[in-house]
Amino acid sequence: MQQPNRFVALNSYVNGGPINETHFSLRQGSLPQLKQGQVLLKTLVLSVDPYMRGCMTGLDTYFLPQFQLGKPIMSLGVAQIVESQNGNYSPGDLVQGFIDWSDYSIWSGATLVPGVGTLQTVDPGIGKLSHALGVFGLNGLTAFFGILGVARPRAGETMVLSGAAGGVGILAGQIARILGVRVIGLAGSEPKRKVLVDQLGFEAALDYRSEKLADELRALAPHGPDIYFDNVGGSLSQIVMSVMRRPGRVVECGQISTYDEAGGGWKVDIRPIHANGLRWESFTTAHFNEFTPAAIGQLSHWVRTGKIIPLETEHRGLEATPRAMVGILRGDNIGKMVVTVAGIE
Numbered sequence: 001m002q003q004p005n006r007f008v009a010l011n012s013y014v015n016g017g018p019i020n021e022t023h024f025s026l027r028q029g030s031l032p033q034l035k036q037g038q039v040l041l042k043t044l045v046l047s048v049d050p051y052m053r054g055c056m057t058g059l060d061t062y063f064l065p066q067f068q069l070g071k072p073i074m075s076l077g078v079a080q081i082v083e084s085q086n087g088n089y090s091p092g093d094l095v096q097g098f099i100d101w102s103d104y105s106i107w108s109g110a111t112l113v114p115g116v117g118t119l120q121t122v123d124p125g126i127g128k129l130s131h132a133l134g135v136f137g138l139n140g141l142t143a144f145f146g147i148l149g150v151a152r153p154r155a156g157e158t159m160v161l162s163g164a165a166g167g168v169g170i171l172a173g174q175i176a177r178i179l180g181v182r183v184i185g186l187a188g189s190e191p192k193r194k195v196l197v198d199q200l201g202f203e204a205a206l207d208y209r210s211e212k213l214a215d216e217l218r219a220l221a222p223h224g225p226d227i228y229f230d231n232v233g234g235s236l237s238q239i240v241m242s243v244m245r246r247p248g249r250v251v252e253c254g255q256i257s258t259y260d261e262a263g264g265g266w267k268v269d270i271r272p273i274h275a276n277g278l279r280w281e282s283f284t285t286a287h288f289n290e291f292t293p294a295a296i297g298q299l300s301h302w303v304r305t306g307k308i309i310p311l312e313t314e315h316r317g318l319e320a321t322p323r324a325m326v327g328i329l330r331g332d333n334i335g336k337m338v339v340t341v342a343g344i345e
């Protein structure tokens with residue numbers, strides 16, 4: 001018997017220019033009977049992340065496969081197992097992994113990222129389920145490894161952080177602050193900047209659209225910032241890197257300002273890196289996989305003791321996923337962007 005099932009699909013690829021909600025549609029599908037080895041998942045919470053824009057260009061030059069037009073979009077998410085034909089999973093279990101943007105899906109090991117095929121168990125005592133995707137998931141691990149594994153700051157150093165009010169940014173800034181770093185956040189609106197300083201303890205927050213940004217950075221860091229944690233790239237990063245001095249280091253985390261460019265973006269002008277003798281280092285969480293359990297242990301401790309505040313922007317309902325995706329690329333969110341699809345049964 002086929003079970004009716006709603007899903008969200010991409011209608012057309014967009015190579016250059018912003019995506020909007022008409023590029024997506026909520027469709028009606030159906031699910032077949034489970035086969036041996038498969039599990040039936042009920043989607044609870046979906047993670048919405050900037051990297052997904054790269055799967056919507058139709059170009060085969062991206063480091064992840066493209067979404068298939070008309071088929072369910074896939075992202076990290078938390079789900080509950082409804083039925084299982086797989087001895088490793090039982091009905092009722094909470095799991096996370098790459099799952100479809102649908103009310104229900106059949107998991108049989110297929111995944112967006114090769115090698116990340118398993119569903120990992122989520123501890124029901126986690127607090128908010130969305131934390132498995134945010135502070136204890138991709139965002140938290142990216143912030144943790146970016147600061148402790150790449151920036152490796154010393155107390156008293158000054159760090160400029162772009163995309164500071166986003167999912168990775170709020171956590172990278174708070175971790176650096178815990179380590180005694182002066183954090184200058186760059187964010188696109190006054191309410192965001194207020195949260196960074198008043199709620200999260202950043203030393204300062206600046207408007208990256210200011211024509212005087214370079215002067216404002218020089219005033220706050222007269223000797224040049226020691227670290228630039230870069231979530232944004234493009235012309236903003238050119239300005240920040242132009243005020244840095246040797247031996248300043250740049251942590252290249254992401255290049256979100258370029259993802260809407262024709263060709264998929266990611267091009268970096270290295271002239272200020274060369275001229276100012278900077279060290280420039282990229283990373284992904286995959287480079288630090290062996291340290292994931294220790295990182296989650298430390299992040300849990302910081303959240304429990306109130307040292308890290310894991311802010312989120314939550315949308316509700318499967319039909320809200322396109323709005324959340326469009327919104328993350330234009331700066332609608334403070335903290336982690338998630339969509340709550342359903343509650344635990």
Ligand SMILES: NC(=O)c1ccc[n+]([C@@H]2O[C@H](COP(=O)([O-])OP(=O)(O)OC[C@H]3O[C@@H](n4cnc5c(N)ncnc54)[C@H](OP(=O)(O)O)[C@@H]3O)[C@@H](O)[C@H]2O)c1
Pocket residue numbers: 049050051138139142163164165166167168169186187188189192208231232236252253254255256257258283284285286328329330331332333335336337
């Ligand atoms: N290396 C890794 O393993 C890894 C893992 C996850 C994410 N990332 C990367 O890290 C970055 C942040 O990801 P996230 O999940 O935390 O997303 P996010 O920061 O929550 O959301 C994106 C934010 O970027 C800002 N932004 C968008 N366009 C911009 C532009 N043209 N110029 C300046 N700011 C812009 C917006 O805030 P404003 O309102 O302030 O403009 C928006 O809220 C992304 O580049 C992502 O690709 C890397």
